[in-house]
Amino acid sequence: MIHTLDQIFVLAKLWLLGYFPVGAQPLASAILSVIPILIAFPLLFAITTWLERKGLGRMQNRYGPNRTGPFGLLQPIADAIKSLTKEDIVPLTADHLVHFLAPLVLVAAAFLAYAVLPIGRNMVLVNMNAGVLFFFAIGSTVELSVFMAGWSSRSKYSLLGAMRAVAQMISYEVPMVLATIVIIMQAGSLSTVTIVEKQAGYTGIFPHWFVFTPWGFVGFVLFMIAATAESNRSPFDLPEGESEIIAGYYIEYSGFKFALFFLGEYLGMFATSGLAITLFLGGWSAPFSFLTWIPSYAWFFAKLLALIGAFIWIRGTLPRLRMDQLMNLAWQYILPMALINMLVAGVWHFMPLGPFRWLVCTALLAVPCVLLGHALKRKKKFQVRTYQFVE
Amino acid sequence: MTVTFLILAILTVAGTAAAMGLRNAVHCVLALTVGFAGVAALYLQLDAQFVGFTQIMVYVGAVAILAVFAIMMTHSPTAVRLPAYSSQWVWGGIVAAAVFLVLAWAICSSSASTQALPPQPYIDVQQIGDALMHRYVLPLEIMGLLLTAALIGAVVIAMDRKEETK
Numbered sequence: 306m307i308h309t310l311d312q313i314f315v316l317a318k319l320w321l322l323g324y325f326p327v328g329a330q331p332l333a334s335a336i337l338s339v340i341p342i343l344i345a346f347p348l349l350f351a352i353t354t355w356l357e358r359k360g361l362g363r364m365q366n367r368y369g370p371n372r373t374g375p376f377g378l379l380q381p382i383a384d385a386i387k388s389l390t391k392e393d394i395v396p397l398t399a400d401h402l403v404h405f406l407a408p409l410v411l412v413a414a415a416f417l418a419y420a421v422l423p424i425g426r427n428m429v430l431v432n433m434n435a436g437v438l439f440f441f442a443i444g445s446t447v448e449l450s451v452f453m454a455g456w457s458s459r460s461k462y463s464l465l466g467a468m469r470a471v472a473q474m475i476s477y478e479v480p481m482v483l484a485t486i487v488i489i490m491q492a493g494s495l496s497t498v499t500i501v502e503k504q505a506g507y508t509g510i511f512p513h514w515f516v517f518t519p520w521g522f523v524g525f526v527l528f529m530i531a532a533t534a535e536s537n538r539s540p541f542d543l544p545e546g547e548s549e550i551i552a553g554y555y556i557e558y559s560g561f562k563f564a565l566f567f568l569g570e571y572l573g574m575f576a577t578s579g580l581a582i583t584l585f586l587g588g589w590s591a592p593f594s595f596l597t598w599i600p601s602y603a604w605f606f607a608k609l610l611a612l613i614g615a616f617i618w619i620r621g622t623l624p625r626l627r628m629d630q631l632m633n634l635a636w637q638y639i640l641p642m643a644l645i646n647m648l649v650a651g652v653w654h655f656m657p658l659g660p661f662r663w664l665v666c667t668a669l670l671a672v673p674c675v676l677l678g679h680a681l682k683r684k685k686k687f688q689v690r691t692y693q694f695v696e
Numbered sequence: 697m698t699v700t701f702l703i704l705a706i707l708t709v710a711g712t713a714a715a716m717g718l719r720n721a722v723h724c725v726l727a728l729t730v731g732f733a734g735v736a737a738l739y740l741q742l743d744a745q746f747v748g749f750t751q752i753m754v755y756v757g758a759v760a761i762l763a764v765f766a767i768m769m770t771h772s773p774t775a776v777r778l779p780a781y782s783s784q785w786v787w788g789g790i791v792a793a794a795v796f797l798v799l800a801w802a803i804c805s806s807s808a809s810t811q812a813l814p815p816q817p818y819i820d821v822q823q824i825g826d827a828l829m830h831r832y833v834l835p836l837e838i839m840g841l842l843l844t845a846a847l848i849g850a851v852v853i854a855m856d857r858k859e860e861t862k
Contacts, residue, residue, distance in 0.1 A: 400720075400723075403722075403723075403726065433745060434745065434820045434821050434822070435745040435746055435749055435821045438745075438746065438749045438750070438753070438821070439745075439749050441749075441753060442749040442750075442752040442753040442756075442757065443752070444757075445752070445753050445756065445757025445758070446752065446756050446757060448757060448761055449729060449756060449757075449760060449761065452761065452764055453726065456722060456764075456768075468768075471761060471765075475758075475761065478757075493822070494822065495821050495822075
């Protein structure tokens with residue numbers, strides 16, 4: 306019974322496949338696997354926009370959407386109808402073809418990343434033995450679509466936004482990949498399915514997730530910081546800073562194309578969160594051994610919603626960074642920490658089991674973390690802020 | 697020759713041809729990116745996952761962006777716009793066709809084209825990693841050193857300019 310519930314989507318797909326002729330089965334199998342992804346994640350996007358507006362509203366002492374449906378739950382539908390019926394305005398001087406293609410490339414790339422995410426037990430679209438590499442390769446094409454959008458609009462604001470976005474994404478891709486390498490070193494595989502399998506199993510009631518090791522924890526924190534920057538979310542939302550460059554690279558888009566940019570951005574955020582879950586949080590496995598009866602996909606989505614909640618919380622809490630602060634954080638703090646973390650993962654691998662290993666590895670990470678922070682702080686002179694053009 | 701190969705080949709050739717023929721420099725880069733992606737897809741069709749994804753990561757993700765930035769930093773809209781086609785395109789075409797014919801003749805008449813292909817071994821990423829870390833570790837380290845030197849060189853150049861403006 307539990308097993309059936311766990312595999313219900315896999316069994317349903319096999320049952321549906323039986324109705325197709327043998328020759329068409331490979332194609333039908335692919336389509337049947339893709340359709341749930343195309344439905345589930347945009348639906349999650351709709352729920353997240355509501356959650357985000359409600360959550361931010363509460364943090365800022367206001368109600369958030371509360372006019373459409375109970376608790377404003379129908380707000381995403383209202384938003385969708387609004388964006389579909391809006392006039393599609395393209396600037397006269399815009400490069401029409403590139404302007405049209407940019408949101409499509411973004412959304413296509415965002416969806417492609419889901420191909421290697423194991424959503425549940427036996428629920429991965431393609432089990433590639435270079436899965437993590439595929440994820441990052443697809444992720445790097447997002448930069449190109451952002452540039453296409455910014456450049457083709459022929460607007461200074463959108464070009465500035467695109468330049469900022471591309472610079473930020475390239476800078477944070479380096480620590481993101483370096484934070485992932487510790488997992489690949491330990492799991493000995495680039496396949497997302499194998500990485501999840503390596504984290505299966507429990508000691509007592511506690512799972513063997515990579516986040517519960519010193520290097521895994523540091524890797525997870527660095528990865529999440531880089532993921533926030535990659536998805537252009539606050540406090541790293543300079544590319545679309547509303548108060549500076551209005552909306553950055555998609556300022557000249559309206560109607561449904563604008564909605565597509567939002568969709569692409571949120572899908573990218575879900576995909577990176579999904580990768581974080583796969584790499585550090587044990588994928589679809591349950592957090593305690595006595596909870597394994599809950600279906601695997603439910604755990605994946607529970608973890609995903611928890612990470613989304615954290616993203617919303619951070620957005621409501623932290624102010625936006627300045628451009629130099631953003632770059633300094635990436636190159637002076639996160640990058641060295643990621644390199645040290647790689648070294649510690651190697652030390653961990655070759656040391657004998659036991660509490661001594663924990664002590665050494667934690668010290669090896671905590672001491673550089675504190676020292677680096679102090680060294681960077683000493684370089685800056687903290688004083689009362691003076692303004693050049695005010696007073 | 698399968699249908700997928702044909703589609704990918706047309707995509708790659710059309711992309712690179714457009715990169716040479718288009719007038720707008722940014723359009724050229726975007727067309728070239730299509731060509732890069734087509735080559736990556738051809739690698740994937742040959743089951744070379746590592747090379748294919750690395751091609752996308754390096755060429756689409758980095759080289760194309762670099763080219764685009766370089767164009768935006770240096771391109772001025774008032775520059776003299778040269779025609780895309782030279783007046784001596786007839787001679788150029790004849791030379792190109794001659795080179796193509798010589799190469800095609802050499803390939804067709806060589807013994808390699810008549811031999812049966814050996815069965816292709818399936819190489820996964822793990823084997824590539826093992827080879828890089830064991831047998832080819834010295835070339836890998838030398839490449840790493842070279843790239844680090846290039847990186848430091850780039851930083852030094854950027855730093856010098858900053859001091860001049862002070």
